[in-house]
Amino acid sequence: MKLGRTLCVALTGLEGRLVDVEAHISAQLPHFSVTGLPDKACGQAPDRVRSAAATSGYPLPPQRITVNLSPASIPKQGTGFDVAIALATLAAAGVVDARRIAGVAHLGELGLDGSVRGVRGILPSVLAVAKAGIRHVVVPPANVAEAQLVDGVTVHSAANLATLVEWYAVRSGFASLPVAEHVHDDAEEGRRSVDLCDVVGQAEARLALELAAVGQHHLLMNGPPGVGKTMLAERLVTILPPLSRDQALQTHAIRSLTGDAIRASELDLTPPFVAPHHSASVAAISGGGSGVVLPGAISRAHCGVLFLDEAGEFKTSVLQQLRQPLESGEVTIARAKQLVRYPAQFQLVLATNPCPCGRAWGKGIDCVCSALELRSYQAKLSGPLIDRVDIQVIVPPVSRAAFGDDHGEPSAVVLERVLCARAAQVERWVRHGWPTNAHVPGHALRRRPWRLGGAVTASIDRALDHGALTLRGYDRTLRLAWSVADRFGRTTPSADDVGLAFTLRSHGKAAA
Template identity: 55%
Template structure:
């Protein structure tokens, strides 16, 4: 009897580390020793492995078995450790030559009959293995398509432990069994995405949405029930460009960790749209759970849109918790089982009625709420979130007349302008860490990229002097104006661009 060794990958968030899986079979009374921070599911691996090996025709000798997973400090979570541990044990039992499996990475759960079952998180595991220079990884056949999305590593899909044993025995004899080829899946293109063409009227709303899409600005839509806020918000993703390859892999990896990939295993190439219900729990929205820490809605919205409809109805704690990811683009979830980071760089869309009764206030509007109730309602959003929201728009109900007006542009038409405007920003910001206007810090915008003539900023200066606008608000208007100009073909914003930005910015009841 000897030592068997192979590799596995331990995930923390969607980042991973290579783990050496060692098994030692010694003479002595049957006993299993386990070391290296296995969780409950991982610790049960030897039971499943014994049955699976028996049913694959390669029973494991009844001896003293030691399994070691190193480095010991990283938690090993879930049933995906069955396969690497089984392969290390079978190598120790000399079922095949030990050196054959030394440098191969394995992931998969074993059924008692020896079948290899799919697990969550295969894509980030394969990404890690490839990044760390591993050349071959064995994955459950049902996960092969997502594994094959990763370039630079060969993927061996496996259905049954017996097949894998025969394969390693053949390699040990000097044969070269063929590598199974996994085709890259192609994304189905029959998904129906709501189109801007369906929205009647709402010229200002459409314009705001276009600007938000072009500059990456967070947006807040307030207005009476039925005005079309939800409708507009749902159409933001249709204006955004496809994800870049690295972004697509990241987004797909998050869905892989959740076990939420379509069986086709196709790469997610469109920006996701995630709209959690306001009653959703903190872990559901920001991530969490006991044992395996799941990514929440904000991570599912990574590189896409997070839509909080009826925003003031969300739990205050949840709204507070969004502040950190909105600033840093990632969320840190701490639990007894450890600290996990998930990416969460989303574009935020908030929608709300102007007051608890929903009718809103102003001339000729019959609102029954007290001034205090109105203030408290919006106040829930102010501190933590609205600070970061460049666009704050009042959406009015559509008039009867505009219901019969000719239809507006389609999403594709607007998306073309958005792509052009994003191109201009990428060029202007090419030597900076930022890609879109919304991301540029205010002072950098004022001093570095935008030297506006006094004629352009006259109205802004006045608003600042009169105290209508804070300096922070001033910076936000500048960023918006910049996006307005980019959408019109670029150059330096003029007085009209700044004026439009000022209008789109200052409408909200709570504008700062």
């Protein structure tokens, strides 16, 4: 037998495509080549495969070996093709049974000693395998836990190439492949021990945080250093509803692509919380990189929270990069040979000081910033980006009197109210396809049957006429008003709800 064939997966973003790995051996001068648009890492597979096969006791024949990765028109990236290439080649050499490996997907990198090493992107790869109808997949031991998150696929794992050859050897017949042991590691359980009751005072900011959770609104907190802005942002995920299974699979798939270890074989339903440093580049935030296009912070925060602390310190280009994903819910990265799309439906939380030194609070007599520095700092958080942020609040200093107050409500109590409010939104919007108030188009709220009466919207009507609100701001205030009504158990916003929404949208601008 001079031809061997098995399966692997090529990833473009989160999308996986099944690849036929074909190996052919011919009686010509020794040469080992891989065709089908491999990148540099994939193109170096022959050296790894030949050494791994030799150290495993199954040296490849000194002949011409040609491996084709079909379809050859799509790029193949990374070292995850090594195991498939090795088995297809050994099948062509007559060492393993070609019929047994033909319907099994093989993922993993080979060490020179024959060991099978973990690779990125196992979860989206196994999802693609399941979607294609393949029922058996072999993965490295380091990736078993995330592979077992996918239903409908039997996961197998081998520590080295010699073990795989023993499974598939011609003399072994058609015995069933051993199933990988179920992996469970509870190291991630309880990793979020924070609670909203840890926050002292800040009643208005706590209400703003709850409303952000109710309607999935973006939030800006403006205030001097040390008043609890970061504490509040970190606790937003404790009052957000748990993820659905599909959402959790997407967030775990993104983690798999970025190389984050997934140790537990049960889905973590906690929304992700991503807080990049203010020195992060555009590629680190939106995604990119040379060679393999990896997801950035906005995709890692998909279905969760993206927190930009010290937002005024971020580069203007980084902040403006957020505008398009906030509207579309995805980020598109164009390269010469491919177009990669990653999901990016996140809640944006911004925390900023009133000035670079942080002391332009109240009368600002201690501020040492020049007028130019102050103007430049505040200009970063203005215009089109901030117009997309529904809630903008001041977080003032905490007085000593707040120490004696009873602790605020714990996250569990607030979460119950959020779940009730979300249920009301589902009942109201589900037949239209809108999951929360933040996703309702503005034109829908300005038309019957959802249009509010003139007496209810009088405050924002005047603000729109006087130029204090843009039309986008007007629509976002209406969305927030519906969230206020849902939070307090009302079926329709009142004038007070609209007034509170308008105040929460514009209050944060007054801090400077």
